[in-house]
Amino acid sequence: MKTLTIIVIIYGVLVSGCSRLAPTERNLFPAGEWVDLSHDFAADTIYWPTAEPFKLETVAAGKTDAGYYYSAYQFSAAEHGGTHIDAPVHFAEGRESVDQIPLDRLISAAIKVDVSEKAKADRDYQVSAADFEAWETQNGRIPDGAIVLLQTGWSEHWNDRMKYLGTDKRGAEGVAELHFPGLAPEAARWLSENRKIKAIGLDTASIDYGQSKLFESHRILMGQDIPAFENVANLDRLPAKVAMVIAMPMKIRGGSGGPLRIIAFVDRAKN
Numbered sequence: 001m002k003t004l005t006i007i008v009i010i011y012g013v014l015v016s017g018c019s020r021l022a023p024t025e026r027n028l029f030p031a032g033e034w035v036d037l038s039h040d041f042a043a044d045t046i047y048w049p050t051a052e053p054f055k056l057e058t059v060a061a062g063k064t065d066a067g068y069y070y071s072a073y074q075f076s077a078a079e080h081g082g083t084h085i086d087a088p089v090h091f092a093e094g095r096e097s098v099d100q101i102p103l104d105r106l107i108s109a110a111i112k113v114d115v116s117e118k119a120k121a122d123r124d125y126q127v128s129a130a131d132f133e134a135w136e137t138q139n140g141r142i143p144d145g146a147i148v149l150l151q152t153g154w155s156e157h158w159n160d161r162m163k164y165l166g167t168d169k170r171g172a173e174g175v176a177e178l179h180f181p182g183l184a185p186e187a188a189r190w191l192s193e194n195r196k197i198k199a200i201g202l203d204t205a206s207i208d209y210g211q212s213k214l215f216e217s218h219r220i221l222m223g224q225d226i227p228a229f230e231n232v233a234n235l236d237r238l239p240a241k242v243a244m245v246i247a248m249p250m251k252i253r254g255g256s257g258g259p260l261r262i263i264a265f266v267d268r269a270k271n
């Protein structure tokens with residue numbers, strides 16, 4: 001029964017977006033705040049320059065002949081756009097597709113590494129192993145099983161394709177002109193060899209920086225079954241240590257990724 005109540009509360013929070021818990025719910029769950037880390041999906045949502053953007057078509061919206069209101073839409077989009085997940089199979093043959101990623105890998109305590117000052121000075125900035133070491137000097141070792149979130153500050157450019165991607169061109173021409181921060185391959189290697197993380201996420205369009213040609217960080221992480229969350233929102237609202245992150249992608253059978261609803265719980269007692 002208790003479990004059911006908690007599920008109902010979590011569902012309620014998911015449905016209402018980020019909200020503070022009502023006093024009566026505090027008995028069941030620690031005091032704190034849920035933060036919505038997903039951007040919404042619409043025609044202007046940022047997708048990779050070669051990808052089909054999000055499309056929402058109206059099937060019905062209005063009063064029916066029988067007198068009641070009815071609305072329904074159909075949507076289509078590439079897997080990799082907006083806030084989304086890269087499943088391991090995206091860059092590692094034979095690895096998990098999005099429907100096969102165990103739930104346990106998508107729900108965990110998280111840490112946040114803020115490199116936004118460095119990224120502000122260099123839009124091609126790549127998060128380094130030294131950035132993780134500096135985080136550990138301040139906060140202690142990255143716990144086993146953590147989800148790692150990288151804050152480059154890029155989500156403040158979300159509504160401006162030119163600033164966010166470095167180009168507003170489409171197709172291969174656009175890909176050549178991408179400039180945004182990412183994770184350095186040496187840092188991806190450092191994380192996968194020296195720490196046991198469940199997943200990684202950041203607030204730019206790709207875990208590899210915009211000018212990457214070989215997508216090495218993708219290949220290193222996904223070769224170890226570590227999924228990546230991309231175009232994550234609201235990381236500035238999280239502390240260095242986050243009580244819980246829940247990242248639920250659309251369960252596309254055999255998919256290499258898909259739209260992602262990702263939320264964080266910030267425990268007020270610890271922050």
Ligand SMILES: [Zn+2]
Nearest residue numbers: 080085086230
């Ligand atoms: Zn992707």
